[in-house]
Amino acid sequence: MFAIIGFVVVIGCVIGGYIGGGGHLDVLWQPLEFLIIFGAGIGAFLVSNPLTVISGVAKSLGIVVKGPKYKKPAYLELLGVLYAVFKLAKTKGDLALESHVEKPGESAIFTQYPTFSHDHHAVEFLCDYLRMLTLGAGNAHELESAMEKELEIHHEEDHAISAALQTFADAAPALGIVAAVLGVIHTMGSITEPPEVLGHLIGGALVGTFSGILVSYGFLAPMASTLGQSFAADSQYLTCIRAGIVAHVQGYAPQVSVEFARKTLGSHVRPTFAEVEEMVQNVGTAD
Numbered sequence: 001m002f003a004i005i006g007f008v009v010v011i012g013c014v015i016g017g018y019i020g021g022g023g024h025l026d027v028l029w030q031p032l033e034f035l036i037i038f039g040a041g042i043g044a045f046l047v048s049n050p051l052t053v054i055s056g057v058a059k060s061l062g063i064v065v066k067g068p069k070y071k072k073p074a075y076l077e078l079l080g081v082l083y084a085v086f087k088l089a090k091t092k093g094d095l096a097l098e099s100h101v102e103k104p105g106e107s108a109i110f111t112q113y114p115t116f117s118h119d120h121h122a123v124e125f126l127c128d129y130l131r132m133l134t135l136g137a138g139n140a141h142e143l144e145s146a147m148e149k150e151l152e153i154h155h156e157e158d159h160a161i162s163a164a165l166q167t168f169a170d171a172a173p174a175l176g177i178v179a180a181v182l183g184v185i186h187t188m189g190s191i192t193e194p195p196e197v198l199g200h201l202i203g204g205a206l207v208g209t210f211s212g213i214l215v216s217y218g219f220l221a222p223m224a225s226t227l228g229q230s231f232a233a234d235s236q237y238l239t240c241i242r243a244g245i246v247a248h249v250q251g252y253a254p255q256v257s258v259e260f261a262r263k264t265l266g267s268h269v270r271p272t273f274a275e276v277e278e279m280v281q282n283v284g285t286a287d
Contacts (some may be wrong), residue, residue, distance in 0.1 A: 002067075003064050003222075003223075003226060004065060006222065007218075010214075010218040014214060027200070027204070027207070028210075030204045033179045033180075033204065033205075033207050033208040033211060036175070036178060036179040036208065037175045037176055037208060037211055037212050038215075040175050041168055044168075045167075045168050048167065049160075049164045053160050053164050054164075056157070056160070057161050057164055060161055060227055063230045064227065064230075067226075067230055068230045068234050069234050070234055070236070070237050070269065071269060072270075074116075074237070075237070075269050075270065076271040076275060076276070077113050077115050077116055078113075078116055078122075078237065078240060079240075079244075079258050079261060079262055079279065080113060080280065081110065081113050081126075082240075082241065082254075082261055083254050083255070083258045083279075084112075084283045085097065086248045086257050088100075088109070089248065090254055094130075094133040094134050095134055097130050097133065098131075098134045100127075101128075101130045101131045101134065102131075104117070104123050104127050105117075119237075121238075122237060122238065125238055126241050126245075129146075129147060129241075130245070133249065139249075140249040147242040147245070147246075148242070151235070151238055151239065151242065154235070154238065155231075155235060158228075158231035158235070159228070159231070161227060162227040162228040162231060163224075165223060166220075166221065166228075169215075169219075169220030169221040169223075169224055170216070170221075172216035172220060173209075173212045173216050176212015177208070177212065178208070179205075179209075179211070179212070180205045180206060180207075180208035182205075183205025183208055184202070184205050186201060187201040187202055187205060233266070236265055236266060240261045240264050241261070242264075243260045243261045243263070243264045245257075247260035255280065258276060259273070259276075262276060
């Protein structure tokens, strides 16, 4: 929501200031200049990034408008999932988790938590490491090291997406100059034309520089920054799972393991101790 407001402010202030100073909007409409800038930019973007990053950018554009995927209720639900899992493992042993991690879509535990159960990546992350527990992996440091490596890979993949958009933003002003230079070349070929024609051609050429800079610093760079911040915020979801599993493997009670997980969350999304305490009192387990 704030992204849309921000974009409206950018456009309103730039165009409003231009019109207020006596500028004419028709001069800014230079479709061929836009073709040069955006066409070359998109082409360079396609050349410099693999398909996974290109598709990742396309799929992530909604995040610019919506912001981070996980809000406070989602984290409270996640802590409930962890508590239910750890409670079952403590009372009946880690092997009791086997049926849940092998078929999470049919798990009587996971299906109670729709936000978590519909997040394929989070479900896979939790189940993979719970499965390792059922197979006998009980060294907390080794499990933590493996999870940290996976989270690092996940972070690098997210960073590649925001970095690709930032690179596009960095290139836009230079491509705007390319369009402006081509416009000047065209103008020089019409040097014998009257001043009003030359003025229109020069104005059109300068629109290229204007457009490249505006698109870069007014739109693409803020979008890249928003993506990076949203990815960083959402990474807390998996980090929370990691902290809970490590605490569980180290032998802590379910309530304590969940508290370790809760403490990894940022203050704006972290449920209070009282909220978690109230929630876990209603958490049940299933065989």
